[in-house]
């Protein structure tokens with residue numbers, strides 16, 4: 264998968280730029296706060312429908328302007344595609360090949376991208392929601408219906424929580440709880456099934472990458488830790504049965520607390536280094552290597568599932584990696600269109616610089632070297 268061209272209008276600190284990319288490497292260098300990350304953020308936006316860092320689309324509109332526009336041209340073997348995203352501080356309008364799409368799920372999968380930045384350490388260090396986000400972003404690109412289910416699930420969950428809260432004063436409202444349970448368990452089971460499948464594949468590739476990165480000294484395991492306990496997670500009916508059972512068991516506690524206490528919204532990943540929780544026992548360097556192994560594994564999973572490599576967006580990671588890990592990353596960038604931001608272009612290997620395009624970023628302008 265290759266991004267040929269990007270156009271930005273009033274996006275972050277860009278007024279109007281158009282860039283043509285190399286099929287291999289694209290390096291953006293410049294001082295701090297010039298707009299390097301903004302570029303790859305906009306590319307990632309086209310893959311996932313959201314920014315990797317902004318919580319609200321409003322932040323993405325150039326200060327003083329009323330709307331932004333992103334256009335991206337993708338070449339994907341026999342299937343070329345144009346994605347356009349416009350946002351006017353109220354509505355997001357997305358077109359794929361000039362056709363407006365009605366739901367965000369329809370954007371998923373057209374551009375597959377893996378984003379990697381030093382902040383991804385939070386996958387290990389922060390709470391479970393960061394790990395669910397990591398799973399959801401990749402899985403949504405792989406399976407648009409997964410993203411759709413996720414949206415539906417969170418809608419049902421919010422309504423069910425609302426009911427639980429209201430029912431604290433009015434027990435008669437609980438008559439409708441069964442309907443919400445059925446909805447929650449049906450959609451939730453699909454999410455659990457897909458997460459399990461995805462994490463099993465991720466487990467395999469993460470382990471492989473990590474063994475190579477550490478000369479087989481360390482064993483890194485990424486395991487699904489679902490909130491719904493079932494024997495196996497590959498039988499939808501069984502998961503659903505267990506989901507209902509757990510809801511039944513927790514019914515009184517849920518009414519007391521006014522929130523849903525089980526389901527995918529409480530899933531987590533167990534990340535173990537040589538059998539121990541990496542968050543507690545891993546050194547800073549070990550954690551960095553682990554995130555690198557996991558990120559490279561997501562490239563592998565996407566390739567395995569779709570037969571095509573995603574694009575890779577590396578935000579400022581070169582300065583964080585030592586020589587050995589950088590080498591390994593370069594080896595894995597082979598045949599992957601890669602976008603690299605850096606303040607120091609000396610950190611980028613000569614072979615990368617020689618095989619790609621180098622862009623100088625300065626205060627919202629981009630010039631090719």
Ligand SMILES: Nc1ncnc2c1ncn2[C@@H]1O[C@H](COP(=O)(O)OP(=O)(O)OP(=O)(O)O)[C@@H](O)[C@H]1O
Pocket residue numbers: 274275276277293294295296297298299300301302322323324325326579604606624
């Ligand atoms: N909505 C916006 N409108 C105008 N400018 C913005 C907007 N959002 C961010 N900026 C500007 O964009 C710049 C930051 O861009 P970006 O994060 O891409 O920098 P960078 O080159 O990656 O820097 P660093 O090396 O520090 O990571 C800042 O100057 C910031 O003020």
Ligand SMILES: [Mg+2]
Pocket residue numbers: 299300301578579604
């Ligand atoms: Mg940056």
